Amino acid sequence: MTLQGRVLIKQLTGCWHKMFTEQNLLVTNTVSGGILLAVGDTVQQTREIRKDPEKSRDWQRTGRMFVIGACLSPVDHYWYIWLDRALPSASMRTVVKKVLIEQILASPIVNALFFLGIGSLEGQTLNGSLNEFRSKFWEMYK
Secondary structure (H helix, E strand, C coil): CCHHHHHHHHHHHHHHHHHCCCCCHHHHHHHHHHHHHHHHHHHHHHHHHHHCCCCCCCHHHHHHHHHHHHHHHHHHHHHHHHHHHHCCCCCHHHHHHHHHHHHHHHHHHHHHHHHHHHHHHCCCCHHHHHHHHHHHHHHHHC
């Protein structure tokens, strides 16, 4: 490998590590949350298009998924900081407690926020978003 190649790899590695330092973690989580929802939507739309070739890709839907992912990620970020402080151990018992608390408390709230946010971005009324949440909650929760 050339000297320039080594320098480039070292610079990229340095950037990668900086993304996961405490001072940059909120930004990293926010951007990656948006990217993950957008990628998930792209995969889902690809599946939908394969089933029905008449359908076309909806980039605005993917954009809405990015926005809602980026908006909900700070909520998750601070939730996990609080959860780690409330239950600081990494024992199996504590991990199980964290998962149960996450699923019982945080998951329904974040799912509701997801449907309210997406509904708002799609121009739905509050009642329309709440009805969609109620009708899809259990399937999403599973």
